[in-house]
Amino acid sequence: MNDVALGEIAQALGGELIGSAALRITRIGPLEGATPSTLCFLSNPRYTSQLAASQAGCVIVAPAFREQAVQRGAAIVADDPYVYFAKLTQWWARRMLPTVPAGIHPSAVVAATARIGQNVRIEALAVIDDEAEIGDGAIIGAHSVVGRGTRIGARTRLAPHVSVLDGCSLGERCIVHSGVVIGADGFGFAQEQGRWVKIEQLGGVRIGNDVEIGANTCVDRGALGDTVIEDGVKLDNLIQIAHNVHIGAHTAMAGCVGVSGSTRVGAHCTIAGGVGIAGHLTIADNVHVTAMSLVSRSLLKAGVYSGAFPIDDNKDWEKNAATLRQLHALRERVRALEKKLK
């Protein structure tokens, strides 16, 4: 089954369908390069100019673009075309992609004391340790490791090569991508005569429902209490979440972010790529930090925060950066001028 009738989509996902329900759709795609069997969406007004020219079979648009869309062919009118599109991709994946059957691959190593739910899929060479618990409908990818006593919630999916180490828990419907490490030791040492004395990390990691964690991201176990990630949090790739961090519900972090130990990030925050957040801070709900900023103090008020050097031609940057190293002195010179002129 490689195509589907437009009417079937509208029936499943709602919206007002204008045009032929019988139109066959073979793919979802961008306006540019679309063919008469492509279903597109328009959510960013920036791309409105592409609308008229596109060969798309059907376009999902907001009510405001109804007229423009109808002039060129079939349309689905939806309140939020981007959310509609997101749900369409989910429907599409369920409907059009091959499903993977439940079952335990014979090469997997599953401890006798592990508790495996109904309809679980455990792929080749996965390792499930003693007393681990895998919820109904969960998928454990090839080569993934579930540690001793660790709990994986129902319908959660681990991609290949995931490590969820001892004594951690993941909620339901989570998606964990390849290379993720959950429950490695936090980075904790006391210093004694110039040497580091390890603080054993005795806590765990507790992750809520509907959390997604990107490839090669790390979430360390807590030193004494647990590291906590609440429901609906989305973490991109190559993120570092240190021990005893607490991330509030529905916060999203882009790639290469690092959050240091014991920091509390609020709910509904967005942290852009490459941001670093120092330790022992408090970040309020609804804080948004732009790319590559260093959050060096608590941010107790909702808002947008930034702190990155503006990029420039190397030559101009060199001059400005050199002057920056004397900025305090420059201010003193301005002060002196001001005095003189008074």
Place this chain on the structure above:
Amino acid sequence: MNDVALGEIAQALGGELIGSAALRITRIGPLEGATPSTLCFLSNPRYTSQLAASQAGCVIVAPAFREQAVQRGAAIVADDPYVYFAKLTQWWARRMLPTVPAGIHPSAVVAATARIGQNVRIEALAVIDDEAEIGDGAIIGAHSVVGRGTRIGARTRLAPHVSVLDGCSLGERCIVHSGVVIGADGFGFAQEQGRWVKIEQLGGVRIGNDVEIGANTCVDRGALGDTVIEDGVKLDNLIQIAHNVHIGAHTAMAGCVGVSGSTRVGAHCTIAGGVGIAGHLTIADNVHVTAMSLVSRSLLKAGVYSGAFPIDDNKDWEKNAATLRQLHALRERVRALEKKLK
């Protein structure tokens, strides 16, 4: 065995115990939320106010806090409560956590020419290649790979999913966390008519004793000589150590640091999270670099160094960043004013 007498702890770790040696301790925890069977510590004077209010069964304190601590219940007086606490966590982990038995899991793939020491544990699906050497009491985690001719020292522990590739060596009592890659090729190319010609990386990686390496950190093999990490170095997660880097003893680096090729970092340095260090530099002993700084030149004197843009409200940042791009011009204007006023 889920609890232990306070006296047993004091006997094992020293310090002056004030109060009942018979008191049963069930956990180590922070002052906040402690119960009468929790053992706490006070090392940061910031938390002194929590001392009186805490329900903790016993608190480890410095001599200066003896009076305050005794007023509220049992106490252990130690010169450095944080070091005491660190050693306590180690004792606790040895005493209270389940031990893992030695032995080679039947699913592990161990080359006939590998030399395996006494009391080694090789977990499920680990791969030990030809001529590799595993020291006494070492633990090789599930799915870990030890390359051809690679030497793992006595009592070193590899977590699951570690790769130590061909011809590398790790010392004794090291801890290597999941996803670590030791001995991948350094990033070396010559350019010929716009194309990159690979420089084969013929060196190895030599790591000393008591080194700890965090999850998903990479230590590349040298181009000709070796990449070297000396005794007692502690690396956090997601760190990049390029080819032919040399890190001096007891230096610690926090998460997401990158050290470029052939740079020499001294001993007893601390490099905070997200710092980048350029290639072919020399960093002296006892250098401390604050978070997300770019070390673009050698730092030949001990000290504290910084270089990150201060975070601000996005609106203020935008104005300041825009002005920063004209900073050199601004200095010229100040100069002109100064001339005029002379």
Place this chain on the structure above:
Amino acid sequence: MNDVALGEIAQALGGELIGSAALRITRIGPLEGATPSTLCFLSNPRYTSQLAASQAGCVIVAPAFREQAVQRGAAIVADDPYVYFAKLTQWWARRMLPTVPAGIHPSAVVAATARIGQNVRIEALAVIDDEAEIGDGAIIGAHSVVGRGTRIGARTRLAPHVSVLDGCSLGERCIVHSGVVIGADGFGFAQEQGRWVKIEQLGGVRIGNDVEIGANTCVDRGALGDTVIEDGVKLDNLIQIAHNVHIGAHTAMAGCVGVSGSTRVGAHCTIAGGVGIAGHLTIADNVHVTAMSLVSRSLLKAGVYSGAFPIDDNKDWEKNAATLRQLHALRERVRALEKKLK
């Protein structure tokens, strides 16, 4: 065979050999510490002073250094000593390092429907999924996973612990290092009433020929179209390539770089360590970005670009950073002074 005659090298790689072709070479090494059986190269004029003092058996030099080199012993004169050296390392690796035989390790899990070429090596515990295609002479490292329908080109090498997930393709002669994840989901969500709605990532990853990808680097699959990496691209370790990024041929990126979604990077660019590139941008061919810069806008002209805070003593940095937060106000004060003086 642990040494080789100098003449054999010159015969294989060209260049003008001055001195005894019979000289035995046991290693390639730096000038410093070289012995009479070491073959060195001089490409950076900075090291010219080391030339006379070195004990090296032979030195590869550019024509301009012929006289100086000959005065001290054998030399190979080559137009570009660094390219010569690169090719020498390749010849050396082929000639002097043990070769690995083709064959499928009995512990590997290879789907019946996978198509495996001639002379392929599949190492222990690798997993090759349904309909995957492995080209002639490819090497699949221990524990690596090749997803359903994924194509690995001829003579491409995956190190241990690589994940190339479903529906991706790699060209010929690529080298992929341990921990790399190709084809994890891009980070795409729509927001609906404060919650994130996943956008299923329906595209793939297409990688050209002669691409090298460093340890623990991630290349996400596209949302609708594919993420594309063209021929000859070199990526270092711990890099994040987001969905639908397009990287032009022969571009090189150093460690810890992050490229956000849908950005197009040109050909022949060099992106230094720790750089972040925002999403939906266009970077022209032959753009060079220095370390830890944030590329927040398109760079449509070839050139060198920078944007990092200059490192300083922490005390000076603190004063300058504090002033920086009032830079816009400072400019206004200068403006006021200028007015007054007019």
